[in-house]
Amino acid sequence: MKRWCSGAFVVAALLANFGCQEIQQPDRVSGRSSYQVVETPEVPPAMQQGALVLPVLHLGETRRTLVEAYPEGDLASPTYPLAALAAHAGWVILGVRITIDTNGRVSDVQLNPLGLSNAGRFTDDFLQAVTATVRTWKFFPARYHYEIVRQQKGGGFYWSNLKYEATESFTDLSFNFTETAGVNWKQ
Numbered sequence: 001m002k003r004w005c006s007g008a009f010v011v012a013a014l015l016a017n018f019g020c021q022e023i024q025q026p027d028r029v030s031g032r033s034s035y036q037v038v039e040t041p042e043v044p045p046a047m048q049q050g051a052l053v054l055p056v057l058h059l060g061e062t063r064r065t066l067v068e069a070y071p072e073g074d075l076a077s078p079t080y081p082l083a084a085l086a087a088h089a090g091w092v093i094l095g096v097r098i099t100i101d102t103n104g105r106v107s108d109v110q111l112n113p114l115g116l117s118n119a120g121r122f123t124d125d126f127l128q129a130v131t132a133t134v135r136t137w138k139f140f141p142a143r144y145h146y147e148i149v150r151q152q153k154g155g156g157f158y159w160s161n162l163k164y165e166a167t168e169s170f171t172d173l174s175f176n177f178t179e180t181a182g183v184n185w186k187q
Contacts, residue, residue, distance in 0.1 A: 031080020031179050033129075038095065038115060038172040057157040061149040069100045069142040069169050078133035080177050081125035092119050092177040094126045096134075102166040104139040112172050130175055142169035 084092070095115015099108035109131045111117065119126045146162040 031085055031177055033077045033080060033175055033177045035075075035077060035173050035175045038112075038174050057149045057159075059149055059151055059157065062162070063147050063159070065145045065147070066167075067143050067145055067164075069104065069139040069171065072104065072138045072140055075137050076133050078126075078129040078175065078177075080179065081122060081129050083125050084119075084122040084177075085179060087122070088179065089120070089122050089177075090179050092122070092126060093117060094119050094123070094130060094175045094177070095172065096127070096130055096175065097170050097172050098134055099168060099170045100139050100141060101168055102141050104141040106134045106137055106139075107168075109134055115172060115174055126175070126177065134173075141166045143167060 093116050095112040095117050097110050097112045097115075098106050101107040109127070111123070111127060117123065144165045144167055146165065147159040148162050149157050150160040151157055
């Protein structure tokens with residue numbers, strides 16, 4: 001029959017039984033992942049043309065502006081591949097470029113040659129995990145916003161909407177995979 005003790009006796013018993021024991025290798029290893037969009041630096045307008053100049057609007061002039069694709073809700077993260085977990089691959093970065101079609105679905109996933117990757121012999125495993133996950137993602141597709149210059153009754157000019165046109169786009173991503181482990185105390 002066990003009796004419950006309190007205070008210092010419990011602490012002393014725990015230290016005697018567990019405090020100086022070796023830690024076993026974890027029996028349960030798992031992994032987690034995260035991702036981030038890799039931004040391409042934009043060149044400020046002043047550096048593109050030498051000086052910033054305010055535009056002069058002309059009646060009937062049109063312009064086309066790209067509105068980037070953006071996610072519909074939360075996006076899932078890929079699972080850490082089991083073969084890489086078993087081999088204790090550790091922390092892995094995988095850079096990819098995804099193509100988003102005009103319906104907002106991921107239509108292609110490629111390793112990004114400009115992105116940092118250190119997956120080594122498990123590159124195919126990590127790429128498969130990423131591909132399986134990002135193909136479930138849904139976006140509002142990128143679209144071109146067309147506008148035309150119209151004249152107000154008072155003589156001023158303004159941009160008026162003409163139409164939106166969905167277009168295919170791509171996004172560069174960096175996926176980070178981290179190995180995590182549970183610890184059991186040797187008894």
